[in-house]
């Protein structure tokens with residue numbers, strides 16, 4: 271335990287009145303136990319203190335927090351702390367994230383910000399700070415977000431030159447003068463509520479309106495059709511004829527394609543459909559539905575259904591099948607099943623009886639010597655992997671932060687529930703973004719439970735699946751619950767960074783996401799890890815930082831250092847709950863979920 275850091279924290283807590291109790295047990299260990307405290311991986315020192323909404327009142331006792339010399343993240347947001355900005359914070363040389371918003375701080379801002387050369391996000395908004403904005407802020411080369419809104423700051427805005435600056439809010443102060451050129455890429459809303467002249471500001475781009483409809487040209491010969499018009503009609507008729515003909519051909523082809531139903535698809539993979547059907551008539555070889563399943567079809571209906579391949583995974587091929595009554599299901603055809611009928615059925619019973627809103631229900635299964643099928647509901651939004659990585663670039667609808675949070679909360683609850691099944695022994699074994707879907711409430715929902723234990727397929731060492739695999743796992747059939755926690759941590763990193771677990775750079779270098787994030791945050795926590803698509807949402811930095819911390823704890827190298835899935839679910843729920851509880855009425859939750867363009871695009875047509 272970091273003894274000195276522990277004492278500093280106790281001195282802080284014991285000398286600052288607060289209304290909520292904290293579980294900071296003096297005789298117990300700090301790391302992994304004290305609410306709001308995170309230690310370095312080797313547990314030699316405290317790196318993060320996050321205590322929003324604890325009801326702290328009064329001034330920060332001197333020589334307490336300032337003794338946490340290796341602190342990187344400090345959040346005391348939404349308390350009632352008063353007094354001046356603590357001068358001894360200058361000892362916190364490693365500080366990257368500083369959140370002191372929504373308190374009663376007053377007096378001037380520190381003159382010399384250069385002492386915190388790693389500062390990445392600074393939020394001092396909604397206090398009573400006065401005086402001018404220090405020029406030294408321009409020396410912070412890592413600065414990515416600065417929020418000083420709703421204070422009483424006066425004077426001119428200094429030229430903040432950090433090229434990394436993506437988020438800026440100086441609104442509702444007493445600032446005057448004009449906006450320096452380097453900051454004119456931010457929208458006016460970042461400066462409103464001051465006495466600022468926008469004269470030198472580039473014009474705001476007017477909203478693009480659809481072009482007004484052109485007036486219908488009047489015919490010169492008073493309503494009679496002219497030659498050109500007649501010619502037009504003839505050409506249009508011919509074009510229409512061609513289109514209709516093409517449409518007929520398309521319908522014909524799609525019929526032909528539909529005829530190639532699931533049985534055709536299965537037969538191409540080996541066994542003839544007739545054989546499958548004849549086996550289905552054998553009482554022992556029927557499609558087995560689970561209790562409560564509302565589907566009313568049998569194997570023959572399923573084999574007659576039109577089918578399309580969704581993808582080939584580690585354990586077989588997944589098909590989307592549309593039955594004659596328009597029911598849409600996913601059929602998974604397993605390969606390399608390494609257990610006998612009894613074990614297979616037993617396993618299906620365990621999986622098929624899981625009923626949880628965040629676990630994709632197994633509706634039915636089929637077992638024969640040559641064919642093993644599993645039937646699931648079809649999720650039409652696609653997997654989280656597709657939502658996150660599909661169609662990046664133009665025309666894409668980015669996955670907003672609220673949705674990512676809901677996906678994480680749902681998936682964590684689902685996996686935590688799986689871990690309680692089968693006497694607390696069930697392991698998912700294949701947690702990854704392509705096995706997570708979005709349910710009706712838009713929360714994450716996990717699929718493919720336990721397939722790794724009944725098949726002998728192993729993902730090749732350099733594959734997507736390998737990017738999720740915990741370091742201790744050599745045989746996926748024998749992985750434990752901590753390995754699921756690791757894989758889930760990788761999914762969290764994927765949601766935060768927008769990057770695939772294993773990806774290649776332009777120079778064909780293979781990047782392992784966990785290692786990359788480690789390398790970025792080892793020395794200092796920088797905002798560079800976060801997905802650029804998330805930069806358009808305001809007020810989410812702190813939640814992202816907290817999620818990053820949770821993700822990092824999940825991908826700890828040693829399995830026993832990883833949190834339990836139930837705790838992970840609680841931690842993620844708290845990211846939002848703490849936020850909702852602690853936000854004052856002047857903070858508007860909806861603002862964070864509303865995309866707000868924070869940086870004006872250099873080329874307006876590219877937006």
Ligand SMILES: Nc1ncnc2c1ncn2[C@@H]1O[C@H](COP(=O)(O)OP(=O)(O)OP(=O)(O)O)[C@@H](O)[C@H]1O
Pocket residue numbers: 580581582583584585586587588600602630646647648649650652653700704705707717718735
């Ligand atoms: N219930 C479902 N609804 C919609 N799409 C699904 C469903 N189940 C699977 N898919 C999609 O079908 C494709 C193939 O899935 P499958 O699970 O066979 O492979 P995978 O997830 O890529 O890899 P693995 O076999 O390792 O899980 C994936 O893109 C997956 O997201």
